[in-house]
Amino acid sequence: MTAAIIDGKAFAAGVRGRVAEQVGRLQADHGITPGLAVVLVGEDPASQVYVRSKGKQTVEVGMKSVEHRLDADTSEADLLALVQELNADPTIHGILVQLPLPDHLNEDLVINAIDPAKDVDGFHISNVGLLGTGQKSMVPCTPLGCLMMLREHHGSLSGLDAVVVGRSNIVGKPMAQLLLGDSCTVTIAHSRTKDLPEVVRRADIVVAAVGRPRMVPGDWIKPGATVIDVGINRVDAGEGKTRLVGDVDFDSAVEVAGAITPVPGGVGPMTIACLLANTLTACCRANGLPEPEGLTA
């Protein structure tokens, strides 16, 4: 069997298209433009690339994009004051503080200072609690993107066995909550899991969010299973070059799985698309308007 390839790039373009369409309608019918503020502290090169890309895509879907670039030695008090200013700004519906922050800043304190209604990353403790209790929340972008692709591929996920490898707060745990919310039977695996290959072999859905290049080989995959590879790992490609690979060994897994996301071009593009979807959702909620269909959990 050769797996169907789940094209995250095309799917993300579709999500952005739907967001753009609804932004246009919000402007035409209500005179409202959703606004996203991104705060970057310091000069981390990867973060700079992400922030640039977020700003560009925000503008492309017709939203207002605001970027605050602060020096690496910005004090916690100054950063918190900026967050409060953005919380109070009615033209800003989504606030994202790019992580990681420099060591002298307390990430939890800063994230929990964001108004939960504007927390488009879904990392605020209130949103984590709401998601965990099955209530309406802002959902972390990467797991939301994975869920959208799984729903698109399977229709209903009800009753399927799902294994999430990785238990981080930003991917593994919220992913497991979302799959549970869609009535999967969910196992969360991690570095202390006994007999990981056997655990993965039971799954109809495998979500790998580990950060270890090609760790999950094809012979761990149940034939026909759907494999969502969240990992982004840069590896040596010889001749002084590097390339990106996932946490799944694509070449062997594609021969066994029913469907699989590639790296790059799978989960990655969905993350920013879901950030835009979350900003639109936050804007609709702030204005008492119906939420965009198919763009929330």
Ligand code: NDP
């Ligand atoms: P973390 O490092 O925070 O978490 C990794 C998880 O993997 C931990 O729970 C850890 O277990 C588990 N783990 C590590 N080694 C093993 C092992 N040998 N066997 C089983 N489990 C193991 O990573 P993130 O969740 O932040 O990210 C995971 C991957 O996803 C990374 O490659 C990252 O780059 C990528 N990513 C991609 C995004 C995208 O947009 N596509 C967005 C965010 C992340 P334990 O808790 O026991 O240590």
